[in-house]
Amino acid sequence: MSRYRKYDGGDPLAPPVDLAEALDAIGEDVMAGYSPERAMQEFLRRGDRDRVGLDELSRRVAEKRRDLLRRHNLDGTMQEVRELLDRAVLEERKQLARDVELDDADRDFREMQLDNLSPNTAAAVTELASYDWQSREAREAYEQIKDLLGRELLDQRFAGMKQAMENATDEDRAAVNEMLEDLNELLEKHQRGEDTQDDFDDFMAKHGDFFPEQPGNIDELLDTLAQRSAAAQRMLNSMSPEQREQLMQLSQQAFGSPALMEQLARMDANLQALRPGEDWGGSEQFEGGEGLGLGDGTGALQDLAELDQLADQLSQSYGGARLDDIDLDQLSRQLGDQAAVDARALQRLEQALRDSGYLQRGSDGQYRLSPKAMRQLGKALLRDVAQRMSGRQGQRELRAAGAAGDLSGATREWQFGDTEPWDLPRTVLNGVRRRAADPSGRLMEIEDVEVQETEARTQAAVALLVDTSFSMAMDGRWVPMKRTALALHTLIRSRFRGDALQLITFGRAAQVMEIEQLTALDARWDKGTNLHHGLLLANRHFRKHPNAQPVLLVVTDGEPTSHLEPDGEVWFSYPPHPLTIANAVRELDNAGRMGAQTTFFRLGDDPGLARFIESMAKRVDGRVVAPELDDLGAAVVGSYLGDRSAASYRDHFGDWMGGGRGFWVG
Structure with a gap:
């Protein structure tokens, strides 16, 4: 089966990786006392004129992490519940004031109930669970609280469910409960080692619409669910004790019944047993003014976990670190497509440096500059010397050195500006060898030309x-x-x-x-x-x-x-x-x-x-x-x-x- 995805390789017409600047920078660091491996890592950290380095990507990751924590708090769901509760109470008071047929004693009793509601939002919602609403608008607002809580709790474990379950019918809620029941049975069967691929396929055939990621097996499903569930637990850990207590009370009202919370708690326990390596105990300190609901808050905790993983990958501070370790999909989600393109360019540069022959691994396992790299670096330094000398005195380039004197018997590749005579036998031989490897090539290429070197008489x-x-x-x-x-x-x-x-x-x-x-x-x-x-x-x-x-x-x-x-x-x-x-x-x-x-x-x-x-x-x-x-x-x-x-x-x-x-x- 063929699969397609958006091209993420950057400019397809961009020139190939140029190693000259990288080698010059690495050589400078090596001469300053760095090992070639560390020098290469430092260059990749800094980047160059045309390339963002790891340090810049790491800075952006850290900046987004700080922004998430500074901008948000975890009171979003509680704020929505409080607003709906206030609206329900207000509409009920209006109805009591308008209803002239209502018995005065009954009106007084109802007003006393509303006046004596607990200031604690969760407690107030619980106290009104059996209240006989006189106002249709008030009853609808209160029912929205139960619907909101159910959708938020589902959204914590299944991203996007808050929107998907909006205006849901009783049949929709029954389908969710059935999916959770079947899911828990599958997880418990897997925990006992009794499940098969057919069990998973049957589950997906029945409930696949709830899983847009379309996992291919039970392990992929577990990874997706456990990451989200662990983030939900970290969100709970990040709340204050008062917030946690209120949320636990409110969760019993989700969809008007504790059944949903019971199934979700069962699922969380199964996932934690099957994926104990996830971070179930962490927490974060949110300090902003923009409230997050349960689902969005869990998503934010997932984002924070991804950002932490990216920070670790970009740091390259662990043993055996390679730029191929960077998850480009995560980077694209968190920082945008261009960041992923920049990281891919660094990956290609690192691979090109390792494959170019400029770095050689010695018997001790450490990288060293190869003779090829030393020659390339020396040529760059010599060009710099020539420019300084000619800049001071206005003389010709250094490549003219050696043109006078006797032939040395040695030859070398022709370079632009050379005036030495061609070595015709070697030039022709180079062309013949190249044609033998590629008969479709031209009879003579400029790289075939070799010139005769001269040297001083003394x-x-x-x-x-x-x-x-x-x-x-x-x-x-x-x-x-x-x-x-x-x-x-x-x-x-x-x-x-x-x-x-x-x-x-x-x-x-x-x-x-x-x-x-x-x-x-x-x-x-x-x-x-x-x-x-x-x-x-x-x-x-x-x-x-x-x-x-x-x-x-x-x-x-x-x-x-x-x-x-x-x-x-x-x-x-x-x-x-x-x-x-x-x-x-x-x-x-x-x-x-x-x-x-x-x-x-x-x-x-x-x-x-x-x-x-x-x-x-x-x-x-x-x-x-x-x-x-x-x-x-x-x-x-x-x-x-x-x-x-x-x-x-x-x-x-x-x-x-x-x-x-x-x-x-x-």
């Missing part, structure tokens, strides 16, 4: 030393440092593959790191700046590449406060000890003797640090750059390009070094 051995001391984290320099390292790594791996790059972190001690390690490195709070150890590792890297031009790049915000002892132990002292300074100077001199082209990138305005860095740079004929944090990546990349020793590279990128433009300060 290779470089690059050591990037980045300070990971306490102050780098404390002063907000942690993420810019990582962005810089990743941008330089991407540039060298994609454009200068012949160069050997080593990333070295130095805090209390120094360590060689792969870019994936550095990108995921949490902020370190150990005190110590071991430039001596970092330079030892850099010099070892230079000695491994004797035929390459050494390039030393040092990013730091503090003077050395620790060094490595001959036995390998770390020695720390603050303020900096002369022995620590001497060890760092000795290793810098060793780098200078190997011909290392050295640049220090000084972060911060400490005068003592400035004097120290400038004196260190002068010893090896190096340079000092004091960039703003946002310009750190452009400064390091620009220095690297400037330190490439081949004349052709100096001609090609020399202007990027910023000479004479206030970029270099030392």
Whole structure:
């Protein structure tokens, strides 16, 4: 059997999910110390320019919940009963005053009964149960009370019954009583384990009109009824003791007989036994001025329960949480169709991120940024660096890097703006392979084209030393440092593959790191700046590449406060000890003797640090750059390009070094 429903997928002509912005944001959070899984969750919480996030949806859910409680109270049915009772008494008094044929003693007795009615609404209704009404209008108003109570009690358990049973006949009420009797027998049979599907089908064939949800089996029927019945119990729990007492008294007058309430109480007991996991004991604090009847109040309690479920789903704070857990139908009911469309877009984005290969689950079960994601993130950072450099000096884009010099033997995919020669054999081979998979395709596509890469005539051995001391984290320099390292790594791996790059972190001690390690490195709070150890590792890297031009790049915000002892132990002292300074100077001199082209990138305005860095740079004929944090990546990349020793590279990128433009300060 085919089933149809309203399309809820948003704009069918919308472009596919773009992961670029998501990956950039996730990468930023990862570099700030978040795990990739948490970074993805934070992005989904915030959303982006074109997408509402989970936080906004959660705010709307919380706002609707507050509005329900602040706007309503649970006195609606009692207010309607009081109005009908007042109307009945008023009409009866009018009739007594008009009826001249009525015996004076009888009139006095009736007026005394009306005058002495209890101020308690439920008690007054009960006291008038046997009253012989003289006014037809008064009798009708009083009968409406009993009809209203019956309809409200039914509406509590079966949504929509208040309207459906309006102006109901005795036959309609008899049909309801028969349905409740059969329903309770079915529930009790199910509780004993004696029911069959045929029993359910027979019940639905006889009473299906009372269940617009059209459940397909007994369990679906139980779920629907138990949720509503539990909400009715929570509404009762939410009332004051006086309200509950009056409601219990009034319920005996429903349809003029306690029979309805007896059947409903029996049904509630059966449902609670069959679905004990529902919230039968909760309550809410309504504090508004707009009264809700029993049915509407139960609906409000159901809405509150749905809103609580949605809040939990949107929080994603439980183990194994996925956006697929969000009930889009509930969200659409509570916040409208657009909210469901927004949530579906987030679900698709999450699935696309997991399926894209940008996140990989490690052996420990935790997600990590994949090499593919690192390349994509590095390219984005490199584009940012290029824009900053070209914006400052008005030069060409960074993709031109590597166009001069000798062919490296490597090829890569053609990109817009490339001027390198095509590699025809690989281009044709790509087209043949694609046609083999799809014979209907064109002979040549632009993605088939590969170009020949070129490289500088002189290779470089690059050591990037980045300070990971306490102050780098404390002063907000942690993420810019990582962005810089990743941008330089991407540039060298994609454009200068012949160069050997080593990333070295130095805090209390120094360590060689792969870019994936550095990108995921949490902020370190150990005190110590071991430039001596970092330079030892850099010099070892230079000695491994004797035929390459050494390039030393040092990013730091503090003077050395620790060094490595001959036995390998770390020695720390603050303020900096002369022995620590001497060890760092000795290793810098060793780098200078190997011909290392050295640049220090000084972060911060400490005068003592400035004097120290400038004196260190002068010893090896190096340079000092004091960039703003946002310009750190452009400064390091620009220095690297400037330190490439081949004349052709100096001609090609020399202007990027910023000479004479206030970029270099030392």
